[in-house]
Amino acid sequence: MLYGRAQEIAGLESLLEDARASRGSALVIRGEAGIGKSTLVDAAAEAAADFTVLRCVGVESEHAWSYAGLQALLLPLTGHLDALADSHACVLRTVLGLNPDLKKRPPSEQERLDSRFIIGVAVLSLLAEAAAAKPVLCVVDDAHWLDPDSAEVLLFVARRLTAEPIAMLFAARDGYAPDFPAPGVDELSVGPLDDAAAASLLGERLTGMPQTARQRLLQAAAGNPLALLELPPTEPDARPATDRPGHRRSTTARLTQAFRDRIDRLPEATRTLLLVIAAEDTGDTGTVLAAAGKLGAGLSDLAPAEADDLVHFAQDRFEFGHPLIRSAAYQGAPSYRRVEAHLAIAEAMDEADHRRAFHLAAATTGPDESVAAALEASGECVRGCGGHRVEYSIYERAAAFTPDGHEKGRRLVLAAEAAMLAGNGAKAAELCAQVGYWTRDRRLLARATTVGASVASWGGEVHEAYRLWMEAADHYQASRPEAAGYPLFRAVELAWQGGDFSRAEVTAEYAERLGLEHAPWVRALAVATAGFNRSCAFTVADAVDSLRHLIGIHEEFGPRTSLEDRAMITWWRLLIGDIDRAERSGAALVRECRESGASGPLPRALALYAVTEFHRGRWADAVALAENSVEISYELGQRIGPVKARAWVLAPIAALRGDEVRARELIGSALDESPAGTLVAVDTALALLDFSLGRYEETLDRYMARFESEAPGDALTHAPVAVEAAVRVGDPGRVAEVFSWFRLWAEATGVPHWQAMVERCLGLLAPEEEAGKHYERAAELHREADAFPFETARTELVLGEWLRRARRVGEAKTRLRAAAETFERLGAAPWTERVRRELRAAGDAGPVENGPGLAERLTPQELQVVRLAAAGLSNREIGEQLYLSPRTAGYHLYKAYPKLGVASRNELSRLGL
Numbered sequence: 001m002l003y004g005r006a007q008e009i010a011g012l013e014s015l016l017e018d019a020r021a022s023r024g025s026a027l028v029i030r031g032e033a034g035i036g037k038s039t040l041v042d043a044a045a046e047a048a049a050d051f052t053v054l055r056c057v058g059v060e061s062e063h064a065w066s067y068a069g070l071q072a073l074l075l076p077l078t079g080h081l082d083a084l085a086d087s088h089a090c091v092l093r094t095v096l097g098l099n100p101d102l103k104k105r106p107p108s109e110q111e112r113l114d115s116r117f118i119i120g121v122a123v124l125s126l127l128a129e130a131a132a133a134k135p136v137l138c139v140v141d142d143a144h145w146l147d148p149d150s151a152e153v154l155l156f157v158a159r160r161l162t163a164e165p166i167a168m169l170f171a172a173r174d175g176y177a178p179d180f181p182a183p184g185v186d187e188l189s190v191g192p193l194d195d196a197a198a199a200s201l202l203g204e205r206l207t208g209m210p211q212t213a214r215q216r217l218l219q220a221a222a223g224n225p226l227a228l229l230e231l232p233p234t235e236p237d238a239r240p241a242t243d244r245p246g247h248r249r250s251t252t253a254r255l256t257q258a259f260r261d262r263i264d265r266l267p268e269a270t271r272t273l274l275l276v277i278a279a280e281d282t283g284d285t286g287t288v289l290a291a292a293g294k295l296g297a298g299l300s301d302l303a304p305a306e307a308d309d310l311v312h313f314a315q316d317r318f319e320f321g322h323p324l325i326r327s328a329a330y331q332g333a334p335s336y337r338r339v340e341a342h343l344a345i346a347e348a349m350d351e352a353d354h355r356r357a358f359h360l361a362a363a364t365t366g367p368d369e370s371v372a373a374a375l376e377a378s379g380e381c382v383r384g385c386g387g388h389r390v391e392y393s394i395y396e397r398a399a400a401f402t403p404d405g406h407e408k409g410r411r412l413v414l415a416a417e418a419a420m421l422a423g424n425g426a427k428a429a430e431l432c433a434q435v436g437y438w439t440r441d442r443r444l445l446a447r448a449t450t451v452g453a454s455v456a457s458w459g460g461e462v463h464e465a466y467r468l469w470m471e472a473a474d475h476y477q478a479s480r481p482e483a484a485g486y487p488l489f490r491a492v493e494l495a496w497q498g499g500d501f502s503r504a505e506v507t508a509e510y511a512e513r514l515g516l517e518h519a520p521w522v523r524a525l526a527v528a529t530a531g532f533n534r535s536c537a538f539t540v541a542d543a544v545d546s547l548r549h550l551i552g553i554h555e556e557f558g559p560r561t562s563l564e565d566r567a568m569i570t571w572w573r574l575l576i577g578d579i580d581r582a583e584r585s586g587a588a589l590v591r592e593c594r595e596s597g598a599s600g601p602l603p604r605a606l607a608l609y610a611v612t613e614f615h616r617g618r619w620a621d622a623v624a625l626a627e628n629s630v631e632i633s634y635e636l637g638q639r640i641g642p643v644k645a646r647a648w649v650l651a652p653i654a655a656l657r658g659d660e661v662r663a664r665e666l667i668g669s670a671l672d673e674s675p676a677g678t679l680v681a682v683d684t685a686l687a688l689l690d691f692s693l694g695r696y697e698e699t700l701d702r703y704m705a706r707f708e709s710e711a712p713g714d715a716l717t718h719a720p721v722a723v724e725a726a727v728r729v730g731d732p733g734r735v736a737e738v739f740s741w742f743r744l745w746a747e748a749t750g751v752p753h754w755q756a757m758v759e760r761c762l763g764l765l766a767p768e769e770e771a772g773k774h775y776e777r778a779a780e781l782h783r784e785a786d787a788f789p790f791e792t793a794r795t796e797l798v799l800g801e802w803l804r805r806a807r808r809v810g811e812a813k814t815r816l817r818a819a820a821e822t823f824e825r826l827g828a829a830p831w832t833e834r835v836r837r838e839l840r841a842a843g844d845a846g847p848v849e850n851g852p853g854l855a856e857r858l859t860p861q862e863l864q865v866v867r868l869a870a871a872g873l874s875n876r877e878i879g880e881q882l883y884l885s886p887r888t889a890g891y892h893l894y895k896a897y898p899k900l901g902v903a904s905r906n907e908l909s910r911l912g913l
Contacts, residue, residue: 002043003225004197005036011188012044015167016051019135022887024161026168028143028182031190033252033324034226037171040190041139044169051137051167052076052130058145059281060326063178065355066391067095069150070123073138080129085876088122095119117599117635120156121883125876127157127166128885135165142323143170144180151180156635159184160884163891183634192223201228224251226322231258252324259328262308269301271333272341274311278330279341279362283317290348295340339363354378367403375401376411379418392418392427409439416451425455425637446475450487457490460640460674462498466491470507477514485511485518492522493568496529504529524550532575532716540716540741541748547572563593563601570608577717577749579787583612590625594881603633603641610649617789619653619826620853621867624860626650628882639673646670647682655689656790658830663689684718691721692830699725700734707738716745720791723761724798732765739765753788756781760795763802772806775799779815793822797835804842813844825853854911857899865892866900870908 002009011027018025029037045053056072074096081089081098092098130136140146140154158168172180174189193201198218221227231254263271276292277283289299302318305311310329311320320326330338343363349356357374364371375398379391395415402408412435419428428451435448453468469491476484488511495503508526511519524546531543554569566589573582586609593602606629613622626649633641646666654663663685670682687702703722706715719735719742726735739761746754756778763774779799782792800815816839823831839845855863861882868878875886875893882889897903900911 002036002039003201004193005040005190008040008188008190009043012040012169013047015169016044016048016135016137019051019137019165019167022163022165024164024166026158026161026170026185028170028172028180028185028187029190030172030174030187032175032224032250033173034224034230034255034322035190035192036225037173037190038141039225041141041169041171045137045139048135048137048167051135052133053137053139055139055141058140058142058147060145062281063145063147065147066149067147067153069140069146070153071096073140073150073154074123074126077126077130080126083129084122084125085880087118087880088125091118091122092126095122117156117883120153120160121880121885123153124157124160124164124883124885125879128164128887131165135167138166138168139171140169141171143172144178145323146180155182155185156883158182160888162884163888164885193225193228194223198223198225198228201225220254222251224255226324227251227255230255256324256328256331259310259322259325260332262310263305263325263329263332266304266308267301269297270304271329272297272337273301274305274329275333275337275341276345277311277318277320278326279338279359280345281326283319285313285316285318287345287348288318291341291344294344294347339365361397361401364401368401369403369407372398372401372403372407372411376414379414391421392416392424392431396431405438406441406444409435409441409444412438413444413447413451416448420451420455425459428452428455442475442479446472446479446483449475453487453490457494458638458640460643462494466494466498466500466503469494470510473510481514482517484514485516485522488516488522489518489525492525492529496525496532499533501526501530501533521550521553528572528575540745544576544745544748547576563589563605567601567604567608570605574608574611577746577751577754579612579615579751579753582608583616586612591881599632599636603629603636603638603645606632607641607645607648610645614649614653615788617787617822617826618855620855620858620860620863622649623653624863627860628864632883643670643674647685651682651685652688655685656692656826656828656831658689658692658828660689660693684715687718687721687725691725692828694830696725696728700729700731704734704738716742720757720761724764727764751785752781753785753791756785756795757791760798763798768802768805772799772802775802789822790826790828793819793831796822797831797838800835800842801838804838809842812842813839816842817844825856827856854900858896859892862892862896862899865889866896866908869893869905870911872909 008029015025015027029040031037045055054073054076056069058069062068074092078096078098081092084092127136127138138154143151146154154168154170158170161168170180170182170185172182192198195218198221202217217228217231220231263274266274272295273288273292276288276295276297280288280291292298292301302311302313306313309321310325311318313319320329333341339362342359346356346359346363349359354377357371357378360371360374375394379394379398392415395411395418399408399411399415402411412431416428416431416435419425419431432448432452432455435444439445449468449472453465453472456462456465456468469487473484473487473491476487488507491507492504495501495507504526508519508523511522516522527538527546528543528550530538531540531546551569551572554565566585570582570585570589573579573585586605589605590602590609593599593605606625610622610625610629613619613625626645629645630642630650633639633645647670651663651666651670654666667682667685670685674682683702683706687699687706690696690698690702700722703715703718703725707719707722719738723732723735723739726732742761743758746758759774759778759781763771763778766774775795775798778795779792782788782795796815796819800812800819803809803812803815816835820832820835820839823835858866864882865878865884868881869875873881875889878884878889878893879886884892893905900908902908902911
């Protein structure tokens with residue numbers, strides 16, 4: 001019976017009921033050791049008699065073994081693997097150790113980078129397949145000891161149970177290292193029992209106990225159920241309640257000591273056996289007994305510990321009654337006995353067992369090359385098995401045991417590279433910094449510095465990244481000169497991001513001085529940097545030409561061009577105004593990232609594609625793509641991703657729609673999360689908000705502050721807004737230089753749309769009698785471009801306003817109504833109201849016969865699912881691309897049907913979404 005936990009039990013029952021109704025969810029139960037977390041999850045499992053219940057326990061020794069927890073949890077479901085897509089079944093057989101060809105082909109670095117998402121979707125699909133027969137409950141106890149790979153995959157799944165008959169429970173110790181962060185998953189904090197519940201739990205134990213002893217026990221236990229049952233009532237008298245004056249010993253510490261006292265009373269051979277079981281951790285009978293035999297203990301010595309309920313033997317495994325007993329058995333033994341135990345275990349294990357290296361390491365007290373080599377081999381096994389989160393810790397440990405400085409440095413480089421691939425930038429940087437202390441090998445230093453530069457780049461630390469790329473180039477120049485060009489190219493890119501043309505120029509000169517093969521590439525990018533930063537040395541037309549040249553060079557590589565480089569090319573196309581090709585390349589890039597499971601470059605690809613959809617007037621799609629970019633960026637730990645998606649797309653759309661609260665919230669988030677030194681155009685989003693709400697002076701001030709900065713860069717396309725704001729406040733001269741710069745860029749692009757924007761600006765700046773011809777020419781160019789509906793509507797608006805002032809009312813109404821319909825469809829409320837005021841002034845007070853488009857009726861997730869379904873993808877294929885289960889994809893699809901007025905997926909292609 002559970003005492004004092006009625007509220008917690010009700011919450012668990014609700015979780016199970018939701019799963020029965022295909023409303024999947026997950027819960028993390030947190031609390032101190034002994035507080036009753038395991039008892040609660042046991043109660044949930046007992047209440048789930050109609051579920052398939054899957055269980056695993058995080059084990060301390062397996063914390064450094066990739067996917068150990070996942071294997072323990074999912075092995076009962078191997079019978080469902082054949083029902084999965086071949087790609088999912090293959091990856092799960094590898095992760096679960098069922099693939100006999102595992103060692104034939106080590107995974108590529110990209111596969112290792114992306115394994116978290118590929119495996120996550122595969123696990124979700126497997127659970128969904130099992131749940132098709134009856135609901136599934138996954139219970140993970142001691143989740144803080146899960147290996148990081150398993151924890152990451154299971155939390156990925158836990159956040160995606162929207163429409164599945166699946167429930168997940170994690171029990172994790174609170175305030176304990178390692179911790180178990182679970183962003184996006186609901187949590188339940190389990191506190192101490194109240195006095196009444198504590199007394200009820202003790203029951204007969206209180207009978208006959210002196211009142212003073214009773215009070216001591218209740219006070220010492222502090223409402224902790226395990227402490228109430230395990231602490232002796234004399235404990236406060238027998239042992240100080242504090243470790244040092246003024247500091248009360250924790251309940252966990254006192255419970256551990258209580259278990260140690262019980263273990264200390266056992267015979268020596270029994271204590272030896274318990275130590276071996278604790279050190280071996282997996283409970284494997286053969287290994288434990290073989291190792292214990294080397295130390296003079298055997299199976300018969302287990303009896304005293306079993307009689308005291310400290311350990312038991314079940315299903316061919318040794319199991320402790322509570323994780324704290326394991327800690328007490330291990331930590332309570334002298335150091336030399338722990339060393340002996342690990343050595344005995346290593347000797348008892350097969351030499352092919354890669355876990356043997358960990359026990360050898362635990363039995364070693366100083367540098368030992370044989371141990372270091374064994375650990376490195378174990379790290380290679382983790383790499384081959386698809387692990388990535390703990391690989392670096394193994395290499396780091398191998399380096400710690402390495403006596404030779406050069407070899408130590410090499411293993412530290414391996415650790416740093418693995419940490420970078422694992423997404424742990426801070427650890428990667430820390431490891432890189434150590435390499436130089438142990439070796440002066442320039443190739444190793446080049447690799448280490450490249451890792452540091454990449455980590456700084458991904459984190460948005462542009463100035464530090466620039467310095468490290470330059471340092472990496474120096475090391476490569478001294479060791480592999482043919483490889484020095486790439487870091488210099490990246491250094492220019494970082495100088496551009498930081499708005500520092502002088503550094504870009506220095507880098508280009510350095511590449512030319514070295515006579516590097518790729519020096520022309522470095523120079524071309526430096527010219528582009530100068531042009532977009534309005535350097536006196538190069539014009540924006542030079543910049544456009546340079547980027548076109550670089551795009552052409554990269555396109556010659558075709559399929560050999562990396563996904564990262566293709567994302568960079570898409571960005572360059574945006575900078576040269578080629579939205580058409582940027583849209584096509586962005587769409588293709590997103591599709592390829594999703595189909596190949598390449599999660600690393602996906603957030604940037606999504607954000608860039610969202611920018612093109614924003615320009616195209618498909619704002620619902622742009623929002624869906626940008627929000628997806630934010631979500632995946634957080635899961636990958638890419639700091640700059642959410643900032644760019646909000647600044648480039650989400651905040652500008654909210655601004656143009658006049659949603660000031662939402663726009664400021666997005667802008668605030670972008671500012672708060674933007675790494676130091678990174679240029680992000682949040683000020684342009686604020687200016688758009690002011691402009692939409694008629695605050696023209698504020699608009700002009702914001703834009704001019706950006707244009708007058710060292711690196712106006714991506715604010716260039718907003719120059720027409722600054723021109724209109726200046727005209728409306730009566731200060732057109734203030735934007736003369738800005739407009740001249742924009743006009744030169746627009747002419748260099750050769751794109752009709754941007755030339756239309758130039759004509760609109762000329763109309764705004766011209767005398768009233770000459771303005772009309774510019775507006776009409778702008779409208780013609782917009783029709784030729786047949787894109788950019790929002791800007792086309794803005795041109796129709798200013799033309800309609802001019803026509804009304806020229807008393808050409810009929811023509812004015814036509815133009816204004818066209819603008820109103822576009823603004824209405826986009827949900828740009830301030831702009832719709834502005835047109836309606838103008839229509840009323842023209843004598844037209846009739847309703848605007850238009851409303852939000854079909855896409856605006858859907859949530860971002862529904863829109864993405866519908867788009868893929870309309871393209872002919874099955875629910876399984878949709879799930880693979882959007883990291884959903886097939887059932888959840890179908891759930892979003894069927895929610896979308898009534899909003900779109902259709903009854904089946906066959907009708908979607910006819911909607912023209």
